[in-house]
Amino acid sequence: MIREAILRLLGEVGYGALTMDAVAAEAGVGKATIYRRWRTKQDLVVDTIAVMNQSLATPVDTGSLEGDVQAMVHRMVDVINGPVGTAIRSLLPTMQHQPALFEAFRTGPLAAWRDSYARMWAQAEARGELTSGGEHALLAETTTALLVQRWLLTGEPVTHEYADDVLEAVVLPMVRTQRP
């Protein structure tokens, strides 16, 4: 898969050192195949970022709000430790200087992530587990913030065990304060 080759290369060498030739070699296809699909390196990366959201956009529905939140947090651990997480971390500094890349990130993975939360809150409101029409933005940010801090700032491992500690000590107590 060409997109998997792009993700691997982004994680390994970053945007600056990525070349269309390297993508072709890594994917095991001819250069013409790459250039037929994408005119420039930026096109290719924008398009790759836009489809990174698939694992984030799949709906979560365990039947309870606490179960849904736990599932979302553990899914985030898998994203962080997988090729998408490595590629995003490697792209973030470039995004600051290239609006087209940041826009692809904002309207792709970030929007998909927010949509998943919106759906989760709506389900919980329908079940009567969450104050209807409440403001849950800070709760959503809290569920992932501690994982993101280790992933992007301190470099400490983001394990499922750590996610369970964060859920128990920080996230689930906050969820419980938002019951009707």
Next chain:
Amino acid sequence: MIREAILRLLGEVGYGALTMDAVAAEAGVGKATIYRRWRTKQDLVVDTIAVMNQSLATPVDTGSLEGDVQAMVHRMVDVINGPVGTAIRSLLPTMQHQPALFEAFRTGPLAAWRDSYARMWAQAEARGELTSGGEHALLAETTTALLVQRWLLTGEPVTHEYADDVLEAVVLPMVRTQRP
């Protein structure tokens, strides 16, 4: 100041594009002055990272745990929005590939930040505001995690108003659960 010139340049062009010549020009000194102090670009940046911790290492003591936590969080807002925050954000991807830079970050700013928290918890334990000998690592991570997530991942503004929202909805309720 040479170090201020280095921070500005790191924020603007990043580590890859930083040159000793540019540092000399930005600081308004001769190249010889730069090379007398630092043999290589890496030496120069390692040394700059090591002294980034000054604003983080200053002790906080407002007389109460909640006041101290609030002061630390608002200080973090200033760091994020200042030249040190921009330089760190710009250096993070390079740190993943250059162990000497990450080590300077780990033993400099990160260690200074952890020391400030350790002192804050010790003060609170002495005042009887916090369970003695408790494990406050997750609490410390929570105080800054939401700010870091906006700073490094989503690009949303990290304002003092946002810090107040985070304190009120997330951090201070968690502090209160750790009272003896």
